[in-house]
């Protein structure tokens with residue numbers, strides 16, 4: 001009844017947890033939500049003010065399909081300031097979130113018979129988009145013992161004669177891990193030698209906690225510019241998830257192809273959003289730093305609280321705003337068997353929402369988002385600790 005491609009993909013599992021939590025909240029149930037993949041901060045006031053001004057000025061019509069020149073210039077200027085890379089507006093397209101930037105690129109670049117390498121545990125959309133493009137995902141696994149770092153040698157080993165693209169997310173969701181500059185350079189050199197496309201998902205690029213050098217765009221622009229795509233987003237950096245604004249920087253031919261696809265699907269990003277994004281990118285960046293400082297504080301506190309229970313294994317993430325916690329010691333054949341079941345029980349019985357590792361192809365883990373207040377985190381972590389500790393007696397009772 002439905003087209004074949006729908007049988008190859010599943011609805012985003014991260015969105016399912018959010019929907020379950022919302023359903024309970026709508027029934028008036030108090031849920032401690034540690035599932036959210038979005039900032040709890042309001043959009044900075046100067047950004048919202050730009051949107052109000054856009055409405056008042058009746059800037060409410062179609063814009064150029066690929067985005068306004070003003071916003072494209074703002075994106076290029078941001079990347080020049082942040083990474084020292086020079087891109088023109090002809091090499092820039094404005095999209096409905098980073099997700100559409102990645103989707104457009106996958107549609108333009110990948111097809112039947114192509115292998116596309118990406119990494120897991122990771123954001124499921126990257127794999128599903130490869131499948132939607134009728135290509136074959138090749139998954140490189142990263143490991144908790146290694147801080148989930150993506151290593152060049154693992155990627156290089158996965159390359160075959162059919163590899164058409166490599167999609168890298170750094171900082172990564174759900175692990176917060178970064179690929180090092182040296183590893184990125186090694187991947188870029190081999191990709192350049194073989195003519196393989198490199199797509200960077202930079203959604204969390206502004207959320208790196210320690211002064212780690214992480215100029216991935218600079219490395220790719222210098223070594224492999226002809227086949228590199230940078231997909232960025234206003235969502236997480238500027239607390240603008242609902243506004244739906246992202247972008248891609250890529251060779252002009254690819255940008256033109258993305259523009260054609262977008263012109264027959266969604267057209268331009270909301271005109272008002274584009275004005276807000278200009279204010280975000282060109283205005284003071286102190287709001288980004290202030291949010292980053294607060295996330296760092298929450299990360300450190302939450303790691304400390306969780307570390308009180310040594311059977312929950314975790315590392316301090318380098319970026320993004322998630323903790324990826326190994327809960328396998330609390331799973332058992334005669335109790336709660338999987339992390340998915342644990343997440344479900346936590347929501348149903350203890351009213352705490354977390355995302356199970358299964359959503360990121362990593363059973364045995366749960367993802368805890370610290371994009372929420374310290375009070376909520378304190379309550380949530382306390383409840384999680386009580387819940388998992390009580391599991392042992394419960395396992396014995398069931399057994």
Ligand SMILES: Cc1ncc(COP(=O)(O)O)c(C=O)c1O
Nearest residue numbers: 037097098099123173203233235
């Ligand atoms: C790794 C990663 N990339 C990209 C996105 C896309 O976000 P948006 O479309 O809001 O820019 C997300 C959203 O959660 C994400 O986690």
